[in-house]
Amino acid sequence: RGVMGKKCVTCKKPLVGLLRSAFRCTSCGYLTHAKCMQGISRKCVAIVMKEVNSYIMDICPEKGLTHQHFRCACCNRALNQQSIEVRLCDYTGHYFCPDCHRNDLSLIPARVLHDWDFSQRRVCSGCMELLDAIEGRPLINIQSSNPSLYTHIHDIGAIELLRHEILLMKPILVECERAREEKLIQELDPWPHFKDSPDMFSMRNLMDIQNGTLLFQVQAVHKMYNSHIRHECEICSSKGQTCAICNSLDILFKFSKESTTCQKCLSLFHRECFPTSRKCPKCTKNRKSKFSTMFL
Numbered sequence: 001r002g003v004m005g006k007k008c009v010t011c012k013k014p015l016v017g018l019l020r021s022a023f024r025c026t027s028c029g030y031l032t033h034a035k036c037m038q039g040i041s042r043k044c045v046a047i048v049m050k051e052v053n054s055y056i057m058d059i060c061p062e063k064g065l066t067h068q069h070f071r072c073a074c075c076n077r078a079l080n081q082q083s084i085e086v087r088l089c090d091y092t093g094h095y096f097c098p099d100c101h102r103n104d105l106s107l108i109p110a111r112v113l114h115d116w117d118f119s120q121r122r123v124c125s126g127c128m129e130l131l132d133a134i135e136g137r138p139l140i141n142i143q144s145s146n147p148s149l150y151t152h153i154h155d156i157g158a159i160e161l162l163r164h165e166i167l168l169m170k171p172i173l174v175e176c177e178r179a180r181e182e183k184l185i186q187e188l189d190p191w192p193h194f195k196d197s198p199d200m201f202s203m204r205n206l207m208d209i210q211n212g213t214l215l216f217q218v219q220a221v222h223k224m225y226n227s228h229i230r231h232e233c234e235i236c237s238s239k240g241q242t243c244a245i246c247n248s249l250d251i252l253f254k255f256s257k258e259s260t261t262c263q264k265c266l267s268l269f270h271r272e273c274f275p276t277s278r279k280c281p282k283c284t285k286n287r288k289s290k291f292s293t294m295f296l
Contacts, residue, residue, distance in 0.1 A: 008033045048130055054139055055109040061093035074100035074126060090121035104128040109203055113146050116153060118210055138193035138200040155215045162222045163198035168255035169225045176236050179228060187221045229253065244282050245273040
């Protein structure tokens with residue numbers, strides 16, 4: 001069903017509209033002629049996806065044909081450079097025969113992460129399927145892989161800051177009945193990993209950063225959350241604090257850019273009121289009170 005106009009993934013020839021002539025994998029959607037099934041040499045991409053929890057982060061880690069014993073890395077076919085075109089996969093660094101490497105083009109995660117290079121390179125057919133399938137999975141930890149991107153790519157640094165603040169807003173919104181009714185947390189559903197960490201990105205995230213769309217989307221969610229907590233919901237706004245030093249009427253939250261938090265008593269202060277060299281007045285007062293009580 002639905003094979004008219006489509007091609008066999010194995011031989012690249014058109015499929016005819018007879019059910020007995022074609023098979024489709026129920027897990028990954030691989031579509032092939034019945035006669036071509038014996039020619040399928042690679043694993044189902046749905047199975048490979050379950051085994052993958054990270055990208056190859058070395059740029060084209062080629063080891064040479066000798067390392068492969070002059071055989072295709074997929075089907076194990078003998079590779080004789082005099083009688084067959086040997087093709088290199090830029091993602092794995094392995095060599096393949098023309099049947100397993102059809103010169104498909106794909107972005108290479110390692111090149112994007114290390115060089116911010118979004119040019120497409122030739123990859124084997126199996127890697128093409130895999131990279132397409134896991135494009136939306138948050139497998140890239142920028143903080144551990146290449147933290148310099150936070151400073152060299154403006155949008156990445158801006159998004160990371162917004163995500164930090166959103167994570168600080170999240171506990172307030174989770175406890176708010178009105179926020180639950182308005183399903184505010186669900187605004188992050190397009191990026192589920194944004195609910196847990198500011199550092200994990202998917203390849204799709206990096207592509208959206210490159211084309212300039214992701215920052216505006218995250219800014220819109222941040223603005224919505226900030227407005228709800230500060231202005232629209234009395235319960236959420238009541239969870240703010242005033243500065244314990246200057247006692248101004250400004251309401252501070254943990255996610256406020258202008259605030260800092262004492263790590264011991266969790267009191268909030270204006271950054272300019274509480275430099276890092278200064279002791280927390282509330283902690284000092286508590287210590288004095290505890291000391292005085294000891295001698296009563």
